[in-house]
Amino acid sequence: MSAPPTPGTPSTTSPAPTPAADPECAPGAGRTVRKLPAVTVPEVVVAPLTYDDNGTQKTAVEGFTVPAQLIDAGCVIQYDAPGGCLGAVKITGATIPPVTIPGSVLAGSQQEFPGVTVAGKAVPAVTSPQICQVENKGVLPTVTRKGVVRRGVSRNGAARPGGFVKGEGSVPDLRIQTVKVPEVRLPDVDVDPxxxxxxxxxxxxxxxxxxxxxxxxxxxxxxxxxxxxxxxxxxxxxxxxxxxxxxxxxxxxxxxxxxxxxxxxxxxxxxxxxxxxxxxxxxxxxxxxxxxxxxxxxxxxxxxxxxxxxxxxxxxxxxxxxxxxxxxxxx
CATH class of the missing domain: 3.30.1330.60 (OmpA-like domain)
Structure with a gap:
């Protein structure tokens, strides 16, 4: 009688790779930059599914890792302005990249658990231009620079369904786990008027x-x-x-x-x-x-x-x- 299937040893968790820095968000003369907090999506480690075949460990389904992601949320740039003006403001755009849960195949069979890909999402930059006092009939009125809002954006979560597979011969009954990746959201960002x-x-x-x-x-x-x-x-x-x-x-x-x-x-x-x-x-x-x-x-x-x-x-x-x-x- 074969032993029940056992998961293999999970891989060591690795940090998410650092995204390429947005050159717009680099500190520089003539502007003040506020970096927005990055969002970390942890890796998902799926161990291989193994079973004992008369004392020999065999792999029924290979393991894999959905890599961690570190998502750059962009920044808020406040541009300097001459005296008597309110400086322009820009909230840079940001992108949540796509993610893929790999597919798996049951060893020695045609049974497949298809991969799932979730499309990325992007949010464009928003700006409010510099505004200055303009004299009107000898009067310098109060002026207001409008507030700006970059709406939040989400990448949906996803699941690759698992299932029960009835064993044959020396292969025991197997249960393939469901693999999930979570929803990811970049929140609203706003700059007051x-x-x-x-x-x-x-x-x-x-x-x-x-x-x-x-x-x-x-x-x-x-x-x-x-x-x-x-x-x-x-x-x-x-x-x-x-x-x-x-x-x-x-x-x-x-x-x-x-x-x-x-x-x-x-x-x-x-x-x-x-x-x-x-x-x-x-x-x-x-x-x-x-x-x-x-x-x-x-x-x-x-x-x-x-x-x-x-x-x-x-x-x-x-x-x-x-x-x-x-x-x-x-x-």
Whole structure:
């Protein structure tokens, strides 16, 4: 009489292979990246089914392993924006790959247990563009960047049915196990809406203050600070810069500052970029030397004509685009 069938020794569990890194989710200048938690699908180990044939161990059904999977859920990218703007947001796409439960054949027979494949699922990226204050009839209204949601996606679970096989000769009755892989789900990912509000700096009607997304930006028109095509701060500009410095010291004494220079679209773009950089550096040096800010707190950037506050469609608009922005990261 043959002994009842016995399972073989399961293989040692192996970790899921690491998926290829999405280059979009790599840290980089000009953006903040939040990686979303990866989802791990454990491997499924099916041991071989063996039986004793007069003292000899024989395999009725070969074992196999459905490999583990580590599913990259993507990331949320928050792009930096000039002062007076809310940065663009992107939730990258993600893919749940397919999975296959291999088929099996009963040794010495034509009895087959067909494999099962579950198709993969993908979810596309979603974005919300940069949005900036646009003056309307002399008023800078509050603006809102819409929230974004990447809907969750699931890959169905599956089962390869087993069954009872009646033995013949020295082969005992066998029960082939049912093999299952679980459902896999990437959950919803959402980024809340953001608001950008504006007001005038008290006592300085030409200086706008923008608040939103944990930042405060002070916008001083270039014509207030500099003569045409110059990067030397005018003596009468000290009052506006001093008022900004006092406000920052009182409300954000230890925060980092970024000083941005902007120009309009007249003239050579390269010249405008260099002028905007020199103007940003001039304001930074004023804050360091005259207002006694620590140099380590301040960075500068020139945007040239690439980030206008309003369309360059009139002399009045171009005047608004010639500006210096001092942005405080308040969180």
């Amino acid at each position: 953001a608001r950008l509000e504006s007001r005038k700096l008290p006592g300085q009607e030409k200086v706008d203050v923008f608040t939103g997304e944990g930042k405060v930006s002070y916008v001083a028109p270039g014509d207030v600070l500099f003569d045409t095509d110059k990067a030397t701060i005018r003596p009468d500009a000290a009052k506006a810069l001093h008022a900004i410095a006092v406000k920052i010291k009182g409300e954000h004494p230890d925060a980092k500052l970024r000083v941005e220079g902007h120009t309009d679209d007249r003239g050579d773009a390269t010249y405008g970029l260099r002028l905007s950089e020199r103007r940003a550096q001039a304001v930074a040096q004023y804050l360091i030397r005259t207002e006694h800010f620590a140099a380590a707190r301040i960075t500068t950037k020139g945007f040239g004509e690439t980030a206008p506050a309003v369309p360059n469609t009139s002399d009045a608009n171009r005047q608004k685009n010639r500006r210096v922005v001092i942005t405080v990261a308040s969180r």
